[in-house]
Amino acid sequence: MSSTPIAHTSPSLRPSIGRWLLAGCSLLLLVVWLAPQSVHAQVWFPSSLHLVSEMLVTAIAALVFAVTWHGYQREQPLCLTVLGCMFLAVGLLGVLHALSYKGMPDILTPASPEKAINFWLVTRLLLTGGLLGLAYYPGRQVCGRTQRALILGATLTFVAVIAYLGLAFPERWPRTFLDNGELTPFKMGVEWVFTGLLLLAALGFWRARREDRPYDAQGLMAVCLLSALADVCFARYTQVNGLYNLIGHFFNLLAYGFVYQMVVVSCVRAPYERLEVEMAERLAAEQRAEKLAFYDGLTGLPNLALLRDRAAQALVNARRESNRVALLLLDLDQFKLVNDALGHSHGDQLLGAVSQLLQKVVPSSATVCRAGGDEFVILLPSLGDGEFAAGVIERIFDQLAMPLAIGGQPILSSASIGVAIAPTDGEDVETLLRNAEAAMYKAKDAGRKACRYYDPAMNVATSERLQLSNGLRNALSRGELELHYQVQLSLDSDEVIGAEALLRWNHPQWGTVSPARFIPVAEESGLIVSIGAWILREACRQAAEWRARGVVIPVVAVNISALQLQDPALVSTVAEALAAAGLPPEALELELTESGLIQDNAQVQATVEGLKELGVSLAIDDFGTGYSCLAYLSRLHVDLLKIDQSFVRDLKRTADGSAIVAAIIQIARSLGLRTLAEGVEDRETAEALRQLGCNHAQGYLFGRPMPARSLTAQMAERRVSGAA
Structure with a gap:
């Protein structure tokens, strides 16, 4: 249902204002009631003033009808259609009432107070009946154009009949005014009846003030009470020009003013107020859209x-x-x-x-x-x-x-x-x-x-980084990645104790790409997680194949990046790789970087504990080059420290190099950890490491990184030479 003209009280018609106005009018009526008879005998309400007040009331009634009639869409509440037509009838009969007043030109029959009162009583009857019906009618039924036209036709017909009877046959109406200027008991009784009915209507509006009605119940209650005060005055006056008649018309004008405020002003203002609200909402929406388009939602900064x-x-x-x-x-x-x-x-x-x-x-x-x-x-x-x-x-x-x-x-x-x-x-x-x-x-x-x-030289590096990142995204699917393996030996027995899996990238155009170039790009782009999962699967598969063929490589070592350590799925990835290859957990060693372990957050701790529960060995790669914190060594229960090749190279060159390697070996021994030296290239270095107590080593002295098939062949030769 569309909004209605009196669905909302105008901002100027607050309930407190209505209460103060009613209190003031009641006080005024009391003062007039207590005034001496000599005051009432004076001329307070001349014909000219009466005509002005009636014209104002008629104009307001006409405006109420016009706005109510035109202020809706095709369908509107039936009760408000009736209300609008009622005010049309009140307005038309009000004109006849004013024109029939004593002193006005004769229309069909001479003008007289009684003739004017007859039309007046009909308008009061319409007003009282309309307000009473509206107060106790829920007002939810709607009517279309045809029903509206029928109601308007009935209203105009009623006005025409009353006009004819009132103008042509005033003598047939009940007596309301005596020749001595006093009102008849009939007239006073009718006014008191109207007063009672208006109070009853006010009670109905008071009860409906919190209900969902298509009108302002509280404002119409004020209209009923003001009209009731007016009827009290009209029941009391003895002189048509007296004070009671003046005050009664004043109260009546106030009542119609309330209706004007609710219907006319609200309806005229409402579209502009709605437009203002809509414009404000549209502006706010545009500002929100602008904020979304040009500002960051999290920080509020420009985007x-x-x-x-x-x-x-x-x-x-x-x-x-x-x-x-x-x-x-x-x-x-x-x-x-x-x-x-x-x-x-x-x-x-x-x-x-x-x-x-x-x-x-x-x-x-x-x-x-x-x-x-x-x-x-x-x-x-x-x-x-x-x-x-x-x-x-x-x-x-x-x-x-x-x-x-x-x-x-x-x-x-x-x-x-x-x-x-x-x-x-x-x-x-x-x-x-x-x-x-x-x-x-x-x-x-x-x-x-x-x-x-x-x-400008940076563009070359950036372009290369972008090319490497794009190439890596397709390297797995194109089969460009492979694993090479470098053996690890015991320095005491010279036996192979394992092999480290090292990633190699063979690009069809670029050839062999150095890990030093593409591994950092893989870590920055996050590709290292998917590539690392493939390395685990492939290394476990190869280790299982060696075992099945009797190749003695007890452990395969796989590097795990710091980014992989932060992945909650790493433990399940390792478990799935072992299960898919049928490889026992003790045959897999995971090499963790210090940069990944030093974060030591809850996720890293949980991941390391999960890996230990699987039964795999844990090694710290390149120990001594980064953070070297003893606290995480004791907490994470690693098995092996790998001494970085930079320290191994300095072993023979400087006393400090030898002292650092000795310190690392001593730390590992005190914590019950094994040690493995990287980058061993000559027998002299290997012997020095053995004398310092290092357990294992890997480097070019024992073999370069090579494909699995080459290492398989080398291990076969080693077995043959050992047997000989």
Whole structure:
């Protein structure tokens, strides 16, 4: 159902105003009631004033009908259609009442007070009956155009009949006015009846004030009460020009004013108020859409779309003023570890804290943008020189060096920053972004927590990195990856104790790609997880095949990256690889990096414990080159320490090299761990390691990494020579 003209009270018609107005009118009636007879005998209500008041009432009634009739769609509540037509009849009969007043021109029969009263009583009957019916009728039935036309036709017919009877045959109506100017008992009785019925209607509206009605019940209750006060006056007056008649018409005008306020003003204002609300909602929606289109939902910072627009303007201004523009691309270091260790909600809090920090340290003319993930872009327009950008970068590093309170605990964060400056490093936004990203990756390669300015040579490295990443995505499906194996021997017995599986990439165009080139790209792109799962399956399959053929290689070692350690599925991946190959767990050794273990978060701890429960051996690869923390050695229950080849090479060169290797062996022995030295290339080094107490070794002295078939052949020759 469409909204209705009096469905809502106008803001100016608050209930408190209605109560105060009714109280004031009641007090006024009391004062008039107590006034001396001499006061009532005076002329208070001349014919001209009566005509003006009746015309106002008639105009209001006509407006109520017009707005009610035209303010709806095809269907509207039946009760309001009847109400509108009732006011039309009241208005038309009100005109006849005013024109029949004593002193007005004669129409068919002479004008007289009694003739005017007759029309008046009919209007009061219509008003009272209409309000009473509306108060006790639920008002939910609707009517269409045909029903409306029938109701309007009946209304006009009724008015025509009453007009004819009132004008042509006034003598046939009951007496209401005596020649001495007094009212008849009939007239006063009818007014008191109207008063009672209006009070009954007011009670009905009071009970309906909290119901879902298609009109303002509280406002119509005020109309009933004011009309009841008016009827009291009309039942009391003895002079048509007296004070009671004046006050009665005043109350009646107020009652119609209430109806005017509810119907006319509300209906005229409502479309504009609705339009205003709709415009406000549309503006808010546009602002929300703009915020979604140009601002980041998490941090509230501008996004790349808005940054591009501002950067384009800054570049135009810089060319005009011969200034420079700097673009800083900032990437948080080890952000994934925060997400994995503390959860994504804490990661989001960290991003929010960093965004606030960046806004505080950059100048007001700068734009801080979140590019996505853990990347931020800072636009510095109108640079005088590069030193200004350096000062901003220094402040960023200083602020990031202080711990941020995330989730009730302090988090130390760092960032790698790449800088591109226009016009030297690019004259458009996309070029600057691309070059700043290349510089940022160089900062990452430099060990993180660093800043690098763009250099054209960086594009070569970035292009190569992109080519490697794209190539790796298809390397598995194309069969370009294979495993080579390097034997591991016991330094005491010279027996093979295992072989380390090493990944090789044979590209059809590039040839053999060095692991030093593609492994970091695989880790950065996340491809290392799927590639690592393939390595596990292939190494277990090969180890099982060697066992089945009687090739004595007791253990196969497989490297596990830091990213794989953070994968909750690693334990199940290892278990599935062992089960698929039929390989016992003790035949598999997993080499873990110190960078992965040093995080020591709940996920790493759970993964390591799960691997130990499977029964596989755990080794720490390249021990001594990174963090070398004794705490995690005791907590994680590893089995083997692999001494990095950099220390092995220095074993014969410097006393410090020998002392470091001896210290690592002593640490392992004290913790009950075995040791294996990498990069052993000559007998002298191997003997020195054996004398220091190192258990095992691998290196070119014992064999280079080779395909499985070559190692199988070598092991066969070794067995033959051993038998001879």
